[in-house]
Amino acid sequence: MKCSEFLNELTNYLDGVLDARTKSELDDHLAWCHNCYVVCDTTRKTIEIYRDSELYELPDDLRTRLRSAIMSKCTASKKSQAPGS
Amino acid sequence: MSTIQPNIEQPVSEEMQLVRRAKRGDDHAFEELVRRYDRNVFRIAQHITQNREDAEDVVQEAFLKAYSNLEKFQEQSKFYTWLVRIAVNEALMKLRRRKPERTVSLDEEVKTEDDSLPREVADWSPNPEQMYNQAELRDILTRTIQGLPPGFRTVFVLRDVEGLSTEETADALELSIPAVKSRLLRARLQLRERLNRFFQKKGSSGGDGDQGPSGDGNQ
Numbered sequence: 001m002k003c004s005e006f007l008n009e010l011t012n013y014l015d016g017v018l019d020a021r022t023k024s025e026l027d028d029h030l031a032w033c034h035n036c037y038v039v040c041d042t043t044r045k046t047i048e049i050y051r052d053s054e055l056y057e058l059p060d061d062l063r064t065r066l067r068s069a070i071m072s073k074c075t076a077s078k079k080s081q082a083p084g085s
Numbered sequence: 086m087s088t089i090q091p092n093i094e095q096p097v098s099e100e101m102q103l104v105r106r107a108k109r110g111d112d113h114a115f116e117e118l119v120r121r122y123d124r125n126v127f128r129i130a131q132h133i134t135q136n137r138e139d140a141e142d143v144v145q146e147a148f149l150k151a152y153s154n155l156e157k158f159q160e161q162s163k164f165y166t167w168l169v170r171i172a173v174n175e176a177l178m179k180l181r182r183r184k185p186e187r188t189v190s191l192d193e194e195v196k197t198e199d200d201s202l203p204r205e206v207a208d209w210s211p212n213p214e215q216m217y218n219q220a221e222l223r224d225i226l227t228r229t230i231q232g233l234p235p236g237f238r239t240v241f242v243l244r245d246v247e248g249l250s251t252e253e254t255a256d257a258l259e260l261s262i263p264a265v266k267s268r269l270l271r272a273r274l275q276l277r278e279r280l281n282r283f284f285q286k287k288g289s290s291g292g293d294g295d296q297g298p299s300g301d302g303n304q
Contacts, residue, residue, distance in 0.1 A: 007203075011270040015251075035206045039277070042209050045284075046277040047245045049214050053226050055246075056131040058124045062141070066127075067119055070145050074112065074152045 001029045006036050014044055104164050108155050115155075119148050122165055125247055126172045132242045133176035135231055136183065143179060147172035162256055166249070169257040173239060180235060203274060205281050213284035229279045233272055240265055241272035 006029050012018050013026050030037045058066075100121075106114035123144060130143035150171050151158075158167055210216055217225065230238050243254045244265070255265045 007274075008270075011266055011273065014273075035203075038206045038208055039203045039274075042281070042284075043273050043277045045209060045213060046273060046280055049280075050226060050230070050241075050246055050276070051248075052214070053223065055223060055227055055230075056128045056140070058127040063123060066141060066144050067116065067123060070119055070148045070152075071112065071116055073145065073149050074115065077149065077153055078110075078112075 001025055003029075003033060003036055006030075006033070007039070010040060010043065013040070014047065100164050101160060104155070104158065104160070107152075108158075115152055118151075118164065118168075122168055123148070125165070126168065129169065129172055129239075129242055129247065130176045130179075132230065132246075133173065133235060133239055134179045134183070136179070139176070139179040139183065143172055143175045146175045150175070163253070166253045166257050169243065169247075169249070170259070173258060177235070203278060205278065207281060207285040209281075209284040210286050213280075216284065225280070225283050229276060232279060233275060237268050237272040237275065240268040241276070244269050245273070 006026060009018065009022065009026055013023065018026070030040060100118075103114045103117055107118060126147055127140055127144050130147070131137060131140035134140055134143065147168065151168050154171075158164065214222055230241070233241070239258065240254060240260075243249045243257060244251065249257065251262055251265050251269075254260075254269075255262045258265070260268075
């Protein structure tokens with residue numbers, strides 16, 4: 001297997017969606033190709049870091065304010081559509 | 086096909102019960118849906134718009150639109166996927182308004198094939214996130230993902246941060262599954278490449294790493 005072929009399957013490999021034979025071919029490649037091993041390992045870490053990062057968490061006070069604004073807009077839109085309004 | 090789905094694991098029936106109650110005019114049921122997904126919509130919106138005020142607007146507009154169009158929701162997908170589609174469209178509209186000089190579309194063919202190929206291969210520190218304090222790390226991650234084209238970072242955020250499956254991401258973004266997979270691979274590799282300089286082991290820059298694995302593979 002060439003490195004470029006490995007790279008093409010990297011996303012499927014990391015997501016664990018490969019059939020057993022293809023996965024085993026990729027495992028074999030990783031066993032001897034240090035560069036692909038590092039790319040695979042650091043890509044996995046990239047995903048984990050972003051997944052755990054809690055970027056852009058919604059603060060509680062803003063959350064309450066937004067929810068209240070959403071619900072009053074929804075109620076208003078319902079009233080404006082109600083027959084006879 | 087099984088894929089990573091770490092975040093949104095609600096029993097469909099329970100969600101659908103809320104949706105059906107909301108369709109019948111039960112606003113408490115709709116409020117429960119807001120409570121369930123407001124954090125996710127806010128995160129997605131801020132990742133796309135890169136602007137807090139815009140993200141707040143998107144959250145409100147997306148839920149209001151969902152509320153007004155609930156009758157049109159056919160229940161063939163999860164409510165959340167349908168909501169994400171609305172939110173992504175709202176967020177892209179904001180982005181277009183803010184950056185009119187650039188046409189922003191998820192369909193744009195971003196010619197960054199070469200950008201995605203690993204150029205620098207260096208081992209990272211075993212616990213890279215511990216090399217920086219929380220504020221520094223947040224800053225690094227934010228700036229890095231902001232550098233990706235919108236079409237790439239949206240796919241990455243939906244798949245890898247929000248935990249939608251490939252199929253759900255394709256559905257939410259109205260893209261084909263191969264397009265989602267291709268963008269996800271390129272997004273992941275570009276982020277990895279850009280994070281290299283922050284996370285690599287001390288003293289391991291360059292070295293044998295200058296030759297990436299994208300060559301002919303005859304090593």
